[in-house]
Amino acid sequence: MAKAKDPRVCSVARSLEVVGEKWALLAVREVFLGNRRFEEMVRRTGAPRDTLAARLRSLVEGGILERRRYAEHPERFEYFLTGPGFDLYPVITALREWGDKYLAGPDGPPLLVEHRCGNRLRSRLVCEACGEPIGAGSTRFPSLSASD
Amino acid sequence: MAKAKDPRVCSVARSLEVVGEKWALLAVREVFLGNRRFEEMVRRTGAPRDTLAARLRSLVEGGILERRRYAEHPERFEYFLTGPGFDLYPVITALREWGDKYLAGPDGPPLLVEHRCGNRLRSRLVCEACGEPIGAGSTRFPSLSASD
DNA sequence: TAGGGTGCATCCAGATTTTGGACTTACTCG
DNA sequence: CGAGTAAGTCCAAAATCTGGATGCACCCTA
Numbered sequence: 427m428a429k430a431k432d433p434r435v436c437s438v439a440r441s442l443e444v445v446g447e448k449w450a451l452l453a454v455r456e457v458f459l460g461n462r463r464f465e466e467m468v469r470r471t472g473a474p475r476d477t478l479a480a481r482l483r484s485l486v487e488g489g490i491l492e493r494r495r496y497a498e499h500p501e502r503f504e505y506f507l508t509g510p511g512f513d514l515y516p517v518i519t520a521l522r523e524w525g526d527k528y529l530a531g532p533d534g535p536p537l538l539v540e541h542r543c544g545n546r547l548r549s550r551l552v553c554e555a556c557g558e559p560i561g562a563g564s565t566r567f568p569s570l571s572a573s574d
Numbered sequence: 575m576a577k578a579k580d581p582r583v584c585s586v587a588r589s590l591e592v593v594g595e596k597w598a599l600l601a602v603r604e605v606f607l608g609n610r611r612f613e614e615m616v617r618r619t620g621a622p623r624d625t626l627a628a629r630l631r632s633l634v635e636g637g638i639l640e641r642r643r644y645a646e647h648p649e650r651f652e653y654f655l656t657g658p659g660f661d662l663y664p665v666i667t668a669l670r671e672w673g674d675k676y677l678a679g680p681d682g683p684p685l686l687v688e689h690r691c692g693n694r695l696r697s698r699l700v701c702e703a704c705g706e707p708i709g710a711g712s713t714r715f716p717s718l719s720a721s722d
Numbered sequence: 723t724a725g726g727g728t729g730c731a732t733c734c735a736g737a738t739t740t741t742g743g744a745c746t747t748a749c750t751c752g
Numbered sequence: 753c754g755a756g757t758a759a760g761t762c763c764a765a766a767a768t769c770t771g772g773a774t775g776c777a778c779c780c781t782a
Contacts, residue, residue: 437673438669501759503759521586521590536583537585539714540714541704545704569685623770734772736771742765743762
C-alpha cells in the first residue's frame with residue numbers, strides 16, 4: 427500500500443513551513459536577544475534587506491512576531507515576540523547547543539549563555555510526566571505501522 | 575560602533591547552515607523514524623527528488639548522516655544517523671512539540687509520541703547543572719554588551 | 723524470456739527566490 | 753545646511769527549486 431507520494435502529516439513539517447528558514451529563525455533569535463528593529467536585524471543577521479522584510483512579514487502573519495509602531499511620521503516599527511514566538515525558545519536553544527557542540531571553533535562557543543543558577547547553560551530534555559531524560563531511544567510511536 | 579554589516583558569530587546561525595532547510599530536517603526526521611532509503615524519503619517527505627538528493631549529499635558531507643551501501647551492482651544505499659545526527663533529536667522534538675501546540679488541526683497532533691514511561695510525550699527543557707526549567711527569562715548572556 | 727515493478731540517480735527547462743546595491747522618505751542632530 | 757538614521761522598496765542578475773522524463777540495473781513471475 428501507500429504507493430505514490432504520500433507526505434507525512436507531521437508537526438515538524440508544519441513548524442518548518444512557518445519557521446523553517448534560516449533568516450526567519452535568525453530574526454527570531456535577534457528578538458530574543460533584544461534587537462527589535464529592522465535595521466539592527468539586518469546588521470546582526472547579515473540577511474538581505476528584501477529577504478528579511480519578507481520573513482518579518484510572514485512571521486507576523488504566522489503569529490510569531492507582533493509589529494508595533496513606535497514612531498509616527500516617519501513610521502517606525504518594532505517587532506515583539508508573541509506567546510507562540512516565545513515558545514520557540516527551546517527550538518533556538520536546541521540549535522544553539524548543537525552548534526556549540528559540533529561547530530564551535532577552537533575558541534569554543536561564540537556566545538556564552540548562563541542559567542539563572544550561575545552555571546554555563548547546558549540543557550537537557552526531560553519528560554514532563556516522569557522527569558526522566560528523553561532520547562531517541564526512549565520514545566515510541568504507537569500510531570506508526572511497520573511500513574511507516 | 576559596529577556601524578556596517580556585522581553578522582553575529584553564532585551557533586544558531588552555524589547550525590542553520592547545515593540543517594536549516596526544510597527538506598534537510600525532514601530527511602533527518604525520516605531517518606529517526608526508521609526510513610533510511612531514498613525512495614521512501616521522497617515519498618514520505620514530499621521533497622522533489624533532485625532537492626532531496628542534494629540535501630542528502632550535504633547532510634553526509636556535514637557529518638549528520640552516513641551513507642552505507644546495502645547492495646552492489648545496482649548500487650543501493652541507506653542513510654544512517656551519525657553521532658551528531660543523533661544529537662539533533664532535541665531540535666526535531668522541539669519543532670514537533672511547537673507544531674503540536676500551535677499548528678495542530680481539530681484532530682490534535684498528527685503523530686503520537688509516547689515516552690518510555692507510558693505517557694504521551696511532553697518535553698521540558700531543564701538546566702543540566704541545577705535541574706530547574708529553562709525559559710527565555712531564566713538565562714543571561716554575560717558576554718553581550720548593551721548595544722548587542 | 724518478456725513484461726512489470728523497484729530503487730537510485732540524473733537531466734532538463736521553467737518557475738520561483740534570493741541577493742546586494744541603489745533609492746525613497748521623513749525626520750533629527752550639530 | 754549637510755550628514756545621519758530608520759524602515760523599508762525597487763530592480764535586475766544570479767541562484768535555487770521544482771516536477772516530469774529518462775536511464776539503468778536489477779528482481780520476480782509467468
